[in-house]
Amino acid sequence: MTSLPRERWATRIGLVLALAGNAIGLGNFLRFPRQAAMNGGGAFLIPYLTCLLLIGIPLLWVELSIGRLGGRNGRGHTAGMFDLLWRHPIAKYIGALGIFIPFAVATYYTYVESWCLAYAVFALRGQYFGLGSVDAMGHFLHGYQGVEQNIHFDGLTWAYGFFALTLLANLWVLSGGVARGIEKLARVAMPLLIVLACVLAVRSLTLDPPAGAGSDQSVAAGLRFIWSPDLGPLTDPTVWLTAAGQILFTLSVGWGIVHCYASYMQPDEDIVTSGIQCAGLNEFVEVILGGTIALVAAVVFFGTAGAMRIAQSGSYDLGFQAMPLVLEQLALPRLFGAAWFSLLFLAGITSSVALLQPLIALLEENFGWPRRRAVAATGIALACAAQPVVLWLGHGYMDQLDFWAGSLGLVIFALVEVIVFGWIFGIDRGWSEINRGARLRIPRAYRTVIRWIMPGMLAAILVAWALERLPDEISLARVEAGDRVYVWLARSYLIALFAAICVLVRRAYREGSNPRSCTPSPHV
């Protein structure tokens, strides 16, 4: 008996573009330039590239192989997949993290994505033109977010409107299914995104400094800032932590979504090559295009110190305050502004559909729900869960979700999965699973990386984070007294969400609706 029939990616190129679309997201254009600017530009790249080779790419192979194995056995989410890898009652609840993390991140990610759509429209209308300074752009953004009452916006009507549109766009794509929804989107959005990013990168590299600019305000200074390696900060553990966190975030590894996408592959799909292609595309877009567009432009207009200051002042300041100002100075400012924000929106939507797919897979596969019903239920849950993000943005609610699920959660899940894969499932079975159908041979040294180096590095990161951030997080030392209640509400939401997903997983197994009950798998 074979496993249940599953939907598949229609084409190989579509699969690679969907994987790359999942990886290439807001992180490439908003998070990476900020992290690089805050951690000394070129100094950041050495730990970043080291983490790419020792954590990012091998973890991508591990996740693709777990996902493909899961798919051969009718499992599209990590709860079911971990149950295959490790026949222990707790395994599926550990795997439930791979449904929880993406949904928790989607709770705020889709909202940020909706700002990009809104700003693309504002750029076309010239709505923020003439504000003239990063601070004034900040007031515009805060007015839009409802964090501040000012002349630019009257309440949250615009923010809600664009959020609703973004949510509907996501649900529309998802209701088409894997091949006719997600893959079709990736086939259109990814080439368009790369063209837009190349145009903006070329424009950044041909920028003239503003009148009266200092000697450090030039394209050459911007390029020097990113590309001159500086070995000094290599001994600073914070730079390593940030680099590893960025690799997990940008490649979407340690989330549970690569597994989910891989479950729709052909049983002998070459995952070694697909993994390298996905990582290569993501890094090209992140380091070459993402780094160039925002960082070079910011250095030309604000100088190196100014760019670093803007990056430090807030997560979205480079993208939503500095970049629109720079683009406004160019010929065709409306077009360039709209191109920048459309690029961000495309990057966002190809990732957010991936964030929602694991929960949809659980509802479809284990509860037998038709796709549209599973998508609608996921959409309603997301719309409800996102309300506090919209309403309490200024109180640190979103930052809590980003810290616990979008940062710490990734390291925990990545660590647990490499232990389950390399030690419990076993490196011999794991290695042959990774190499199955591969045209390229991975150097055998990667067996050691998967079994020893990756878990070692992830454990070290976890311990360092725990020492550095947890005391402050737990004692709420950096949170204003009035905001503490929102922090606890955010944490309660995360606990409730994880509990709810565990209940779903438990019911799925108890009711015998899991594909395992239909068939003992011949594939493990």
Ligand code: ALA
């Ligand atoms: N990997 C996605 C991003 O970079 C989530 O935004």
